[in-house]
Amino acid sequence: MSEKAVGIDAMEIHTGTLRLDLAETYAPAKDDDPGKYTKGLGLFASSFPDVYEDIVTMGANAARRLLERRGLTPADIGRIDVATESSFDNSKPVSTYIAGCLEQVYDEDFHHANKGERKFACISGTQSLDDAYNWIRAGRNRGRKALVVATDTALYERGDPGEATQGAGAVAMLISEDPDLVELSTAQGYGSADETDFLKPNQQFPSVDGKRSVQVYLARMREALMDYESVAGDTHPDDFALVPFHTPFPGMVRKAALLGFRHVARDTEYEDRLAEEIGRQPRREAFDDVGAFQDALSEYTDALAETDVYRDWYAETVEPTLELSRYCGNWYTGSVHVARASGLLEAAEAGRDLAGARLLVGSYGSGAQAEIHHETIQPGWADSIRALAVKDRLRDRYDLSFEEYERIHDAHNHEKETDVDALTTPDGEFVFDGWGRMGERKYRYV
C-alpha cells in the first residue's frame, strides 16, 4: 500500500468554442428580463460546441494539453477513465476514442492502459476520481498516473426551462502520487436515493422535473454532509478555505451554500455572534408542531442570508468557485471540477496563501446521489492552477447570434438531418471527421 499523498496533480479545461450570451442574445429572443438569467440563475453565457466538436474532441483536446504541459507521454498513463452523460455508444467507451485521438499525436500507444466509462449523471466525474485514487492507493498503478476526463455536451430540448443552463466542455485531471494541486482524502459522505428528477431513458435530451431536481439536490446534499460528518467529525465554517459545489447554475449553489452554512455554524461561535442580530437557530425540540418549526427555520434562514457574517463567509469561500461557471453554463460531469478550478484560480489571482488549507467538495448527480469529501491544497497548487488558460479560452469564443444558436442546436440534435457549416476554424486540435463503416465516429488532428 502506498503511503504517499494521492490526488489531483494538474488539470486542463477545454470549452466549446461558441458562446451564447444569455442577457444580450437569449433573453431578448425569449422576451424575458435578462435579470432572470444573470441574477436569478446567476449565468451570463453558455459554452457551445461548434459542428466539429463533441465529447471526444473536447476531452481529447483537454487531455493532450494536460499531457504536454506535464511533459508526459502515453507510457506514463496507466488508466483513462471518462465520465459523461452524453455518450453516443452503449458498448464502446468514449475513453477508447480519446486514446485513439491521442495516439495520432504521440509515437507511443495506450494499449497498456485500463480504460472505462462512468455514468451517474453529473456525479460520475467525482466517482472516476475515486476509482483512480483507489487504484493508486491499492498499489496497482505500477508507478503510472491516471487520466480522468469529464466531458459533456449539456444540451436541453429547445424550450425546456433547463435550456438557459446549457453548456459544453471537458475537464481533464491527472491523478498521481505527490500531487501538485490537491490531496484527496478517504473521508467521504453519501446521500443516495432512487429519484426521478432528471433522466434520459435512451434519449439525447433529458426529461427534467426542474423544480424537483433543485429539492432533490438539497436533500441529498444534506444527507451527504451528515454522513461526511459521521466520518470526519463535526464541521466548522472556518475548516474550509473554499467550498466548490456541483454548479448546474450558480443560483443552485446559492441555495445549497446557505443551508450548508446554517448546518455547520450550528453550536459554534458563529451562531453566538449571529444571535444578537437574528436570534439562535430554531431547534425541533422547542416546537410541538413540525409546521411551526419549519416556518421558524425558513424565517431564520432568510434572515441569515442577509447578515454580514454569512455574506462575508460566502464571498470568500463560495463566490470564487462560481466565476467560471457564470460564463460557461452547466458541463454536467465537469461542473464540480470547474468549480474547484475556479475557486483555486481566483484564490491564486488574489494572492491567497492556501497551501495546507482544505476544500470541502460537494458533488451531485440526478437520479440521485450527492457526495461530500475534503481535499487538502498542496504546496505547488498556485503554479499548477495558474497554468490553466481557461479565461483566455472563454474570452476567445465565437459569439453566437440567436439564429446561429438555433442552427447549431439543430446540428447537434441526433433526431435532425442538418448541413450546417462550422462558425470557427479549428487549429491544433482534434475534430470530428465523419462516420466509419460500422457507425463509429472518426476523428482527425488538424
Ligand code: COA
Ligand atoms: N430578476 C431576478 N431574478 C429573477 C428574475 C428577474 N427578472 N426572474 C426570475 N428570477 C429568479 C427566480 O426568482 C428564481 O430564483 P429562486 O429560485 O431563488 O426563487 C430564479 O430566477 C429562476 O427562475 P425560475 O422561474 O424558477 O426559472 P425556471 O422555472 O425557468 O427554471 C430551473 C429554473 C432550475 C427549474 C431550470 O433552470 C431547470 O429545469 N434547470 C435544469 C435542471 C437543473 O439544473 N436542476 C438543478 C439540480 S441538478
